[in-house]
Amino acid sequence: MKNPFFNRDILSGGEYSQKDIDYLLDLTAKMKKMVEKKGGTDICRGKILTALFYEPSSRTFGSFVAAMQRLGGGFIPLQGVNNSSVAKGETLPDTIRTFASYTDVIVLRHAEVGSAKIAAEFSEKPILNAGDGIGEHPTQAPQDVFTILQTLGTLKNIHIVFVGDLAHYRNVNSLVKVLMLFPKVRLSFVSPAEAAIQPQLREYMKSHKHDFAETENLDEVLSSADVLYVTRVKKEYMTDVLYKRIQGKYIIDRKTVAKMKKKSIIMHPLPRVGEISVEVDLDERAVYFREQMRNGMYTRMALLASVLLKEVKV
Numbered sequence: 001m002k003n004p005f006f007n008r009d010i011l012s013g014g015e016y017s018q019k020d021i022d023y024l025l026d027l028t029a030k031m032k033k034m035v036e037k038k039g040g041t042d043i044c045r046g047k048i049l050t051a052l053f054y055e056p057s058s059r060t061f062g063s064f065v066a067a068m069q070r071l072g073g074g075f076i077p078l079q080g081v082n083n084s085s086v087a088k089g090e091t092l093p094d095t096i097r098t099f100a101s102y103t104d105v106i107v108l109r110h111a112e113v114g115s116a117k118i119a120a121e122f123s124e125k126p127i128l129n130a131g132d133g134i135g136e137h138p139t140q141a142p143q144d145v146f147t148i149l150q151t152l153g154t155l156k157n158i159h160i161v162f163v164g165d166l167a168h169y170r171n172v173n174s175l176v177k178v179l180m181l182f183p184k185v186r187l188s189f190v191s192p193a194e195a196a197i198q199p200q201l202r203e204y205m206k207s208h209k210h211d212f213a214e215t216e217n218l219d220e221v222l223s224s225a226d227v228l229y230v231t232r233v234k235k236e237y238m239t240d241v242l243y244k245r246i247q248g249k250y251i252i253d254r255k256t257v258a259k260m261k262k263k264s265i266i267m268h269p270l271p272r273v274g275e276i277s278v279e280v281d282l283d284e285r286a287v288y289f290r291e292q293m294r295n296g297m298y299t300r301m302a303l304l305a306s307v308l309l310k311e312v313k314v
């Protein structure tokens, strides 16, 4: 397969074509196998990543930095910008121009929707959007698709149920756009009315003629779910009043998962803050701490290598 990502920005889940996703899934599987066998490679020796995170992160930051090192590359880690010139008032475009001049790729997390797009306008190096406020998180989406394929074996005729705060969840916005490449995927969204999916996402699904259902009642869709995709209430993006109203509305515990199919999976991009009880962690359907989290590193190895190298050989 020809590498479709060389020198490309990744800003939104809607930018991936079916071919792009097939290429990424294939390369992610190869990265996984290679890491399991020998830990790493040096195909990205001489390349440097800037990990520029204005917002907190554990998994996205950690997996990108680990991915770059396992590819033999270097990195500038900015986990928080308080010690950079941002604290002196430097603008995003100027900060981006700086790191684009030293390094070969920039992974950016920022609180504002559209920030990655602005960064891309000012950078001659590829920008990978690692979360722009409540906008998008397109590097998590292939990781989640890979996890579904790895654990369920298929995306055909499967029913994916998203539950929680869907209004402020960038992962959901990006993942849904990628899942829509698979016409037989059934999508249901369960949330309090105040935290329902964003109007743009609703319009996107309608304009692509992809059916979906919205409800406040998890029990309506739980027993037919193949994937239960749980999300955190994103306190940082809402008023205290709204937080108090919607927090704790859906708690996934032993009783909830007892109503699910034997062959189904429970996913969560993490961090979880109480919305999945710890007792569920031991259920064999819980893949968030096992496959899903680790796959983030393999997907990011695939993404980094393919934006940095014309041809990726693993």
Ligand code: NCD
Residues within 6 Å of the ligand: 059, 060, 131, 137, 140, 170, 171, 232, 269, 270, 271
């Ligand atoms: C998410 C994020 O930051 O968007 N985490 C992640 O990248 N895995 C989810 C969250 O913060 O709840």
